[in-house]
Amino acid sequence: MTAQTFIFFFGGFDSVSTATCFLVHEVATKPDVQNKLREEIDHVLRQPTYEAINNGMKYLDAVVNESLKLYPVAGFLDRLRVKEFDLPLATSDGESITLKPGDAV
Ligand SMILES: *[C@@H]1O[C@H](CO)[C@@H](O)[C@H](O)[C@H]1NC(C)=O
Numbered sequence: 001m002t003a004q005t006f007i008f009f010f011g012g013f014d015s016v017s018t019a020t021c022f023l024v025h026e027v028a029t030k031p032d033v034q035n036k037l038r039e040e041i042d043h044v045l046r047q048p049t050y051e052a053i054n055n056g057m058k059y060l061d062a063v064v065n066e067s068l069k070l071y072p073v074a075g076f077l078d079r080l081r082v083k084e085f086d087l088p089l090a091t092s093d094g095e096s097i098t099l100k101p102g103d104a105v
Helices: 002-028 031-046 050-055 058-070
Strands: 085-087 097-099
Touching: 002 031, 002 058, 031 058
Parallel strands: none
Antiparallel strands: 085 097
């Protein structure tokens, strides 16, 4: 139960607050981005509809994506293979790689 609470806390709370901190930092240190973002938000808030807020903030969406790309909240996700799997060849002269059950990916 303690472990689940810990995961719930860091998965839901810490990741969002950390991502938001990096986003705000990026916007605060880039006045051109901040101004363009403010203009978009001001424009949408003149007639705030569900559609406008959900689909009309393309620049905000791009800024959030860029911030998450620069500062990913999850550095990596590892998984263990449960079945054998042959990776497709990246090049025609490359060697085949087989992932076996228990291999970390
Ligand atoms: C932001 O990322 C989401 C999820 O990958 C994607 O659906 C959306 O198109 C991206 N937005 C922009 C503006 O690139």
